[in-house]
Amino acid sequence: xxxxxxxxxxxxxxxxxxxxxxxxxxxxLDSFDIITIISEIADTFDVVVxxxxxxxxxxxxxxxxxxxxxxxxxxx
Amino acid sequence: MSFTSYEFxxxxxxxxxxxxxxxxxxxxxxxxxxxxxxxxxxxxxxxxFISITTLVTYLCARKISSxxxxxxxxxxxxxxxxxxxxxxxxxEGVKKKQxxxxxxxxFVDLGLLIGIKYTNFIIENINGIITSVSNMxxxxxxxxxxxxxxxxxxxQTVGYLVDVYNEKYEAQNNYGKFALFxxxxxxxxxxxxxxxxxxxQTLYAEHRFDAKVVSFGLQRILWGYFKKLVxxxxxxxxxxxxxxxPEDYPGIYFFVAMMFYAIQxxxxxxxxxxxxxxxxxxxGIKVTENFHRPYFSKNIKEYWNRWHxxxxxxxxxxxxxxxxxxxxxxxxxxxxRKVLGENIxxxxxxxxxxxLVWFTTGIWHGASWNFIVWGLAxxxxxxxxxxxxxxxxxxxxxxxxxxxxxxxxxxVIRTILLMSALRMFxxxxxxxxxxxxxxxxxxxxxxxxxxxxxxxxxxxxxxxxLIILFGVVLIFVVSMLQRKKQVRERILxxxxxxxxxxxxxxxxxxxxxxxxxxxxDESSFIYNQF
Numbered sequence: 001x002x003x004x005x006x007x008x009x010x011x012x013x014x015x016x017x018x019x020x021x022x023x024x025x026x027x028x029l030d031s032f033d034i035i036t037i038i039s040e041i042a043d044t045f046d047v048v049v050x051x052x053x054x055x056x057x058x059x060x061x062x063x064x065x066x067x068x069x070x071x072x073x074x075x076x
Numbered sequence: 077m078s079f080t081s082y083e084f085x086x087x088x089x090x091x092x093x094x095x096x097x098x099x100x101x102x103x104x105x106x107x108x109x110x111x112x113x114x115x116x117x118x119x120x121x122x123x124x125f126i127s128i129t130t131l132v133t134y135l136c137a138r139k140i141s142s143x144x145x146x147x148x149x150x151x152x153x154x155x156x157x158x159x160x161x162x163x164x165x166x167x168e169g170v171k172k173k174q175x176x177x178x179x180x181x182x183f184v185d186l187g188l189l190i191g192i193k194y195t196n197f198i199i200e201n202i203n204g205i206i207t208s209v210s211n212m213x214x215x216x217x218x219x220x221x222x223x224x225x226x227x228x229x230x231x232q233t234v235g236y237l238v239d240v241y242n243e244k245y246e247a248q249n250n251y252g253k254f255a256l257f258x259x260x261x262x263x264x265x266x267x268x269x270x271x272x273x274x275x276x277q278t279l280y281a282e283h284r285f286d287a288k289v290v291s292f293g294l295q296r297i298l299w300g301y302f303k304k305l306v307x308x309x310x311x312x313x314x315x316x317x318x319x320x321x322p323e324d325y326p327g328i329y330f331f332v333a334m335m336f337y338a339i340q341x342x343x344x345x346x347x348x349x350x351x352x353x354x355x356x357x358x359x360g361i362k363v364t365e366n367f368h369r370p371y372f373s374k375n376i377k378e379y380w381n382r383w384h385x386x387x388x389x390x391x392x393x394x395x396x397x398x399x400x401x402x403x404x405x406x407x408x409x410x411x412x413r414k415v416l417g418e419n420i421x422x423x424x425x426x427x428x429x430x431x432l433v434w435f436t437t438g439i440w441h442g443a444s445w446n447f448i449v450w451g452l453a454x455x456x457x458x459x460x461x462x463x464x465x466x467x468x469x470x471x472x473x474x475x476x477x478x479x480x481x482x483x484x485x486x487x488v489i490r491t492i493l494l495m496s497a498l499r500m501f502x503x504x505x506x507x508x509x510x511x512x513x514x515x516x517x518x519x520x521x522x523x524x525x526x527x528x529x530x531x532x533x534x535x536x537x538x539x540x541x542l543i544i545l546f547g548v549v550l551i552f553v554v555s556m557l558q559r560k561k562q563v564r565e566r567i568l569x570x571x572x573x574x575x576x577x578x579x580x581x582x583x584x585x586x587x588x589x590x591x592x593x594x595x596x597d598e599s600s601f602i603y604n605q606f
Contacts, residue, residue: 031397035426039409051398054401
């Protein structure tokens with residue numbers, strides 16, 4: 001989780017990712033950010049995020065992102 | 077099937093009366109029949125193309141969905157006996173079969189669109205090469221008529237197929253219901269590009285007559301006709317004069333054409349969408365909004381999130397994301413980081429996908445180079461503003477202007493001017509002419525044309541300009557009011573005589589001030605051609 005928070009904070013230092021829960025709904029992350037995050041996730045966790053997982057529910061908070069990474073790591 | 081023809085208005089009235097008169101369980105079936113009759117009346121041959129797309133998409137999506145169900149059942153049944161590797165191999169096998177049906181349907185749907193819309197453009201370019209390098213006879217153009225709304229319904233079906241493939245929802249089993257999703261008549265001529273999971277929520281439901289719902293729908297339709305007939309078609313008269321002989325109208329006239337087109341395109345397209353959404357609303361059907369006050373955007377990226385939103389989100393979901401996160405792009409990104417360094421390398425997939433999206437957006441709007449250049453010009457501006465965003469952040473932090481009204485207004489005007497200038501590629505339909513005319517603004521000093529009477533020689537008289545000004549101010553005021561609450565809701569709170577007077581006045585304005593005069597072409601909604 002800490003590595004993920006680091007990735008996110010590098011992208012938007014002004015956002016408190018530990019508490020923010022509307023990253024997509026409040027338009028904090030845009031499509032460019034999402035692709036950058038997915039690319040970093042592939043490098044750091046060796047997890048490929050398919051396009052079908054790019055939905056607001058998976059990207060609205062650091063916690064939701066982490067849950068998605070764990071789910072994909074388990075191969076579900 | 078022009079929204080502005082008397083036949084269409086009468087047909088909609090008849091549809092509405094019958095829709096609420098028949099047993100509710102037959103409502104969606106009646107809508108399907110009405111949609112096909114109206115589409116047939118627009119062009120009998122159009123029905124062949126929409127029927128092929130509907131049938132192929134329906135069958136393939138059902139097969140993809142049934143394979144998903146079989147997979148789930150098999151995995152559940154054999155949960156205890158299958159290890160992780162066996163599950164993975166089985167899932168991959170199913171996916172492979174599903175991909176076959178997905179690509180098969182995409183090949184047919186997109187093949188029809190590309191074949192019909194782009195064959196003559198491809199021939200034109202091949203002829204250009206042939207005639208410049210040899211004495212060969214050029215290839216003859218094909219006599220193809222583009223079916224109304226093919227770009228819109230094809231994109232809808234592609235979105236549906238991909239969503240079913242991604243197991244976002246199950247395929248529709250009822251052929252008639254699916255055919256209605258593809259061919260729902262109000263949105264056939266100019267969109268919006270609906271998503272199945274949105275439109276299906278209300279499209280097949282039984283709707284009881286509700287006076288408020290119907291009157292809200294009619295009000296939205298009236299507002300759409302006001303924008304289209306009173307403003308867009310009036311401005312079009314002046315715009316046509318300026319575009320007919322560009323060389324006669326350089327300098328300040330280019331700026332006037334920019335403003336004319338900004339008004340005309342907005343009033344035409346949003347007016348058309350108001351009519352579409354309004355017709356659906358009268359029947360209790362909710363069609364996705366396509367605009368969110370786009371001319372209030374502070375930068376071009378925001379503008380594209382608020383203008384023709386269903387198209388923008390379609391390109392993002394079905395082209396930008398799948399390409400950006402594809403295995404190929406991730407590999408390319410890794411390589412690029414090694415070769416070009418971390419900073420530049422990580423931008424490669426995003427930038428390549430962005431370029432492709434804007435190339436496709438351009439060519440979707442029309443099979444000609446001016447649209448491709450327009451799309452790529454948008455892309456360049458977006459990428460530059462993306463690169464400059466750290467600078468903007470520094471500037472905003474240093475000078476604390478971001479929340480100031482004057483700065484917001486400056487950003488809004490800057491975006492309107494930038495978008496209006498880019499759109500001229502679409503207007504003149506010729507890249508060289510557009511570039512030449514743009515630069516004429518800085519070389520031809522004829523600003524006095526604004527007040528020496530020249531503006532009255534463009535086909536518009538003083539009354540026309542006053543009506544346009546009134547219309548633009550009214551749209552602006554409505555947009556401002558809409559920010560907190562729907563204007564129709566606000567009007568509903570007024571005493572009955574006042575609200576009746578408001579809608580009656582708007583109706584009379586549409587009747588009396590609609591530009592039905594000389595050169596009026598009832599079929600000329602701009603987005604009909606796409």
